Each structure stands twice: as structure tokens, then as C-alpha cells.
Amino acid sequence: MSNPERISLTISQLNQEVGQLLHRGFPALWVEGEISNLARPASGHLYFSLKDASAQVKCAMFRAKMLGLNLRPENGSHILAYGRVALYEPRGDYQFIVERMEALGEGELQRRFEALKRRLQEAGWFDPDSKRPLPPYPRCIGVITSPSGAAIRDILQVLRRRSPHIPVLIYPVAVQGDSAAPQLVRAIQQANRETRCDVLILARGGGSLEDLWPFNEESVAQAVHSSQLPIISGVGHEIDFTIVDFVADRRAPTPSAAAELVSPDQALLRPQLQHLYQQYTKHFLHKLQREQAQLTQLTQRLSTQQPARKIQQQIQRLDELAYRLQRSIQGRVQQNQTRLQYLTQRIHRQSPQYQLTKYQQTLSQQAQKLSYSMQQYLAQQQKSLALQAARLQLLSPLATLERGYALVFDEQGNLVKDAERVTAGQTLQIQLAQGKLHCRVN
Known part of the structure; x- marks a missing residue:
């Protein structure tokens, strides 16, 4: 093998x-x-x-x-x-x-819960001094929860029993799932913008940690911390705790307990209101009696002082003062009118137009005087000129020539005054009264 x-x-x-x-x-x-x-x-x-x-x-x-x-x-x-x-x-x-x-x-959710809780606590969000007080007698209560859950029914039942006179405003939101946290944030912000409520209840029924997780989201805690309206947290059962429970101004173990915290009990208020009503009635009656007595006293004083007669006297006095005032006003007006006319005349005399007219008249007079003086001066100058012209005419060489005399010049244009200075053959120029002669000496 x-x-x-x-x-x-x-x-x-x-x-x-x-x-x-x-x-x-x-x-x-x-x-x-x-x-x-x-x-x-x-x-x-x-x-x-x-x-x-x-x-x-x-x-x-x-x-x-x-x-x-x-x-x-x-x-x-x-x-x-x-x-x-x-x-x-x-x-x-x-x-x-x-x-x-x-x-x-612990689980992942529990770990995240504890980590966020530690961080917010270190930031002071759980500090009791930062909590807002709840209004003792709210005018309107806002409820942020699911409109179809058991929590809203429990809250409304408690409010109808304890304070049926207080209106309730419901902000419907999802309280479970991925969309719950954003809806809770928007509802809290809307309630703060509207300011129709004095206090808010943030509520839902019990559930697992996963079911309650929207109330452990940091965004919801931020909205609760930033709210100007006081917020009561009523989430889950008494053993359930969420981040919102620590951040809210008050924590209620259940939604019903939250409604009890925010609503005054009418059974307890009724005796107090009755006591206050009796005190107010007693005080009002006492004040009414005091006012009536004072009114009677004033009526008697009014009848003894005869105000009608005093009013007539005051009317006459008023007429007299009005007459005196009128005369005084008329006198002042007339006086002011006279002064106004005087000042108007002064202003007119000092006005540029008045001064211009005055200077124009002066200028016209001076112009006339200047024209007459110029004419006199020109006449005198003309007479003097005529006299000087006559004298000049008498002394003029031309006038001498007119009487038959002549002027003799050599070739250089010099005046010949002596015959011995002239030589034979020399050319001379003789100036007559009318024309010139060119001659040669023989």
C-alpha cells in the first residue's frame, strides 16, 4: 500500500x-x-x-x-x-x-446626565440665590406639556379644584423624541416674549431615562435658566430627576404637585377674603361717617359766611380794577405812540435814504457853483490868452517881416548880422514875409 x-x-x-x-x-x-x-x-x-x-x-x-x-x-x-x-x-x-x-x-445616558449636571452646578445654575420667587396670586398660569398626556389632565384638575378663577394658557409641545427639546425651548421663549403668564409649569408624566431625556438636554436647561418668568418643574414621578429639576426655580415631584405649588387654595382664601371684606367695610363706614361730619361742618360755615355777598363785592372790585387797568393801558399806549412817532422821525432823519437825498441836494448846489466858477475862470483865461497873443504878435519876427524887413542866413543857416562877414561868391538865403530868396554875393 x-x-x-x-x-x-x-x-x-x-x-x-x-x-x-x-x-x-x-x-x-x-x-x-x-x-x-x-x-x-x-x-x-x-x-x-x-x-x-x-x-x-x-x-x-x-x-x-x-x-x-x-x-x-x-x-x-x-x-x-x-x-x-x-x-x-x-x-x-x-x-x-x-x-x-x-x-x-451607569449607561451612556446616565453618564451624560451626570457630566452635564456637574458642569451646570459648577457654573452656578443650581444656586438657590438665583431662583426666582413664585407669585403668591398669579393672574395667569402657563403650562408647557403635551396636550394629550395624563400630565395636562392632572394639572387642569388640580387648578379647577384649587383656583378655578385663574386662567390657564397651554403651550402644546412634544415631551418625548428628537423633536421634543427644540419645541420645549421655543415654548419657553414664546411665553417670555408674550408675558401673558406670571408663572410657567414645565411638566410630563413618568417614564424611563430615555423617555425623559429631552428634559436633560442642555438647550432646554439654558432656556429655563434664561427665562424671566419663574418656572416650576413637574417632570416624571417623585423618584425621577432631570436636569430641568435642578435648574428650575422650584421642583415638584409630580405634575399635580406643580399645579398645587402655583395655585392658591380657594378653600383657604375664602375665610381670608371674608375677613378682609369685613375690615374694609368697617373702615369704609367709619370713613364715610367722618366725611359726612366734615361735610355738615363745612355746610354750616358756608351758610354763616354768606359767600354770595362776598362774591358780589369781589365782582365790583374786579370791575373797578378792570376800569383802572383799561385807563392805565390807554395812557401807556398813547405815551408809547408819541414816543414811537418821535423815534420814527429820528430814525427817518438818520435813515440812509434821507441822508442820501440831503447829500444829493448839496452835491447839486456844489456842482452849480463849480460850473459857474469854471465859466468865470475860463473867461478870464481866454481874455488873458488874447492879450498875450496880441503881445506875442507884436514881438513876432514875422510881424517885422510884414513891414518890409528880411532875414539873411548863410549856407550854414546862421543869421548874418554884419556885411563884412560875407564874401564874394557866397550863397545867402533871404527870408521874406512871403517866401525865400537864394542869392549869390557879387
């Missing part, structure tokens, strides 16, 4: 095949357990073991998956881990690769 053919694998091949089998055979799943042997190397990855009472498994969580982690793993922490089964081939170690991690026991 021949031996069957043997097939052998290397250790690496074996571990690779086993790793593929584990990957294909186990889909991503959740496991729970307690953390032990936790290691945080410089690479930023986490290595630890998850164990229960009888077994344990090695785990790894890589740094990229830790970015959105909402808890800090510690040895002894009970967690829920989500991931895949794998094999670390170099050592052949079976392990669980963790992709997500949540706290077990």
Missing part, C-alpha cells in the same frame, strides 16, 4: 488561514466585561483584557477609533465593546479588536 500524500502548512500560513476563518465566521458584535491589564503605550493605542467570572479575552483599540470616545477606560470598568474577533498572527493570539466602547451599569 502506498502512503497518502501529506500536505503541510507553515505556521504563518496556519495563522493566516485561522485568521480568515475567524473574520468570516464572526461578524461585528457587542461583548461586555470588566477591563483588566490596561496598557496605554506611546503609540496612543489601548491594549487590555475583558473578563467575566470564568474567562477573559485580549483586546486592542486603535487610536483612530478613540477620537469619539466619551469615557476614559480604567481597570475595573464594566463596559460594552463593539468590534470583531481577530487573530494576531505573529504570536497566534486570539483577540478582540474594539471599534466602539460604552459604559455598562
